Amino acid sequence: MYKIGNIYFIAAIAVIGGGLFGFDISSMSAIISTQPYLCQFNQRGFNDKGLCLGPTDDVQGGITAAMPGGSWLGALISGFLSDRFGRKTSIQMGSVVWVIGSIIVCAAVNIPMLAVGRIVNGFSVGICSAQVPVYISELAPPSKRGRLVGFQQWAITWGILIMFFICYGCSYIDGTASFRLPWGLQMIPAILLFIGLCFLPESPRWLAKKDRWEESKAVLTLVHGQGDANSPWVNQEMEEIREVVEFERANADVSYFELFTPKMINRTTIGIFTQIWSQLTGMNVMMYYITYVFTMAGLADDTGNAVLLPSGIQFVINVVMTVPALLWMDRWGRRPTLLIGAFFMCLWLCVNAGLFAVYSRAPYPGEFPSTAESMAISGAPAKAIIASTYLFVASFAPTWGPVSWAYPPELYPLRLRGKAVALCTSANWAFNFALAYFVPPAFANITWRTYVLFATFCAAMFIHVYFMFPETANKPLEEVEMMFDDTRPGAIKYIGTPAWKTRNTRHLTIKNERNEVSSEEKIGYEERKETTSTNSA
Template identity: 85%
Template sequence: MYKVGNIYFIAAVAVIGGALFGFDISSMSAIIATQAYLCQFNQLGRNENGLCMGPSEDVQGGIVAAMPGGSWLGALISGILSDRFGRKTSIQIGAVIWVIGSVIVCASVNIPMLVVGRIINGFSVGICSAQVPVYISELAPPSKRGRLVGFQQWAITWGILIMFFICYGCSYINGKAAFRLPWGLQAIPAILLYLGLMFLPESPRWLAKKDRWDEAKAVLTLVHGKGDSKSPWVNREMAEIRDMVEFERANADVSYFELFRPNMLNRTAIGVFTQIWSQLTGMNVMMYYITYVFTMAGLADANGGNAVLLPSGIQFVINVVMTVPALLWMDRWGRRPTLLVGAFLMCLWLSINAGLFAVHSRPARPGEFPSKSESMAISGPAAKAVIASTYLFVASFAPTWGPVSWTYPPELYPLRLRGKAVALSTSANWAFNFALAYFVPPAFVNITWKTYVLFAVFCAAMFLHVFFIFPETANKPLEEVQEIFDDSKPGAIKFLGTPAWKTRNTRHLVLKQERNELSSEEKIETPVEEQKGPLVT
């Protein structure tokens, strides 16, 4: 079958797997405030205005959390699937599972059926979200690695935006079709993903691990050699891959336990916490429950209409647009500065929102809002400031923690551990996504505005953690990453060879060396041929 070798086309098709997560976020956030949904899954009866109140806050949290719960398990299993069947095939398996889950969700007649469908959908998202970055990483050249893996986050934002406005349009439909139609339409991208992957090559590194050397060289020739099997680039790649595979076979079989050995434990902790902190920013919570926030800010229709959806959709547009700077300049900025700036700004906007609700809000009156989770009411200039701070929070997350949280973990690990290590890191993302999705509705009921304080404290903590522990990995070959974590160096911190704040992005030297423009004073230790691997190999 004909295979496409353009790396941008490969990334564009593969990241549809990330878009599936985006579809789920907005297909739930845009629907949970509509009367069609609240009446179909109604547990609390009707309020004084005759409006359906929908599920209880605990049950609603469980419905939302069902998807990340399934994703946690899917992410863990994805490492095994990926190592056995290949990066591309594991993503295709995820696409098939998504279609099955979408059918069940679309046909849901009660809450248990909806939860089961969302768990199945989550299982698919867990597989795709873990293995799409690995697949792209192992095909991309190092100078474009951050940008191409960052497409995963951009695809998520596009998925959120597209599905949100599909839901917005469907909200004008009377009856159950208002939520069944978008839930059914979200199966289409998974079908396109499965079919599109049929025309893409498998990871050359996985092929080499399976002793399929001719196929591995053919992929490198297609993607990097422009059809020339004698290209110096292809030969360097093949030599590097062969050395690496031989090294791995001289060591013990790879298992999850190896990630917790002393020489890997710190890398594992950093990769896992990168994904944990990306959830503790509160961004996905903001996405799931944005209609709650804007309803409390006075944007909802008193008759239970869909007036709150359009202003909520603006943040999804901001999310898409503000991810673009990271795609263009993430490799130039480096990972550390991007994460630090994002954590600081998000802490600022969360603190402002906490202060506004604490000072200017009042408790919601009985029957004022459809959901008990909409526990506060704020109006006037303070409400406008809440909306503005919410938009600025999204604009701060989109070019920082959003794309970097997917790009950074694969850069920490060697090839033999990458599939399982990234799967473990991503499973941490989904474990905390699950916990937070379940936690937020009761939190708004019980601690109200202090929910914002909690996430602001998390952002302050992640700023300190990144500054002291997270090293710069942008544009670095494996040997240099290993030196960063080498605790045998004189004067090194015991658990980190080179202090994180002393590591730097050497992109300008890498680019100069590739052009043979380095002076003797600028010469960096690792030769060019060791930098040509698609992902710090």
């Protein structure tokens, strides 16, 4: 079958798997305040205006959390699927599961059926969100790796935006079709993903691990060599992959337990916390439950539709502000991007906490349909709440959003990358599940202090990144391995270097990719090759 070798096209197709997560976010956040949804899954009866009150706060939290709960399990299993069947095939499996889950959700007539469908959808998202970054990182050249893996986050933002406005348009349809139609349409991207992947190559590193060397070189030639099998860049990368595969076979067996050995625990902790911190930023407050926040700021009407358009503005901001990261994340580096994002998110969360603490009042009886909408604020402070919410999203979008997907796949050796990234992504979904369930009761019980909690997490992640997260931007994956493993050839120059002194190597990487390798670099490469051969002997 004809295979496409353009790396940007490959990434564009693969990250549709990220778009599935985006579709799920807004298919819930845009619907939970509308009357057709509240009436279909009504548990609390009616208010004095005769409007449905919908599920209880705990049940709504459970419905929302069902998707990340399924994603946690899917992410864990994805490591085995990826190592056994390949990166590309595991993503295709995820797309099939998504279609099944969407059918169940679309047909849901009660809360248990809706929750089961969202668990199945989540299982799909867990597989795709874990393995798409692995697939792209193993195909991309180092100087473009962050940008291309970052496309996953951009696809998520586009999925959120597209589905949100589909839901907004459908909100004017009478009856249950207003939410069943969007839930049915979300099958389309999964079908496109499955078909598109048929025309993409498999990961060359996975092929090499399976001793399919000719296919591996053919993929490198297609993607990096522009059809020239004798390209210096292709030959150099092929040799480095061969060295890594042979070294790993001679030194270790593959299992999840190895991730927790003294040799691996440092990078395992870094990778897991990259995903955990991305959830503890509080972005879920702004995504899943943004209609709650804007309702408390006085933007809602009795139907729940009036709050949708201003909520949609933040999704537009999310899409637009992710673009700078795609263009310049590899130039900026991973560390500065994460540090700046944590600082500004902490700032805007503190602003929101202060405004709600000083200017809000308790809502009147029956003023809001949900007890999670526990504060009412109006006038200039309400406008400031909306503005700082938008600024928070603008701070997350170019920083922790894309980098949290790009960074973990860069940390691990080939033999463990599939399982390691699956473990990291499962941590993301575990905390996503907890926060999706936690936020409505948190707003109901601790009100504005919810923002203080997330601001504290942002301050903690700033400190953690500064002292523990090394710079990996623009380094070949095999070179990143040397930063953590002092037994690897060439690792001596990294020994004893603290994380805050590691640097971006963009200029050297671009020079190598242009096949302009200096004599000094050639000598270093030959020395590493000779050392590896000696150690193997």
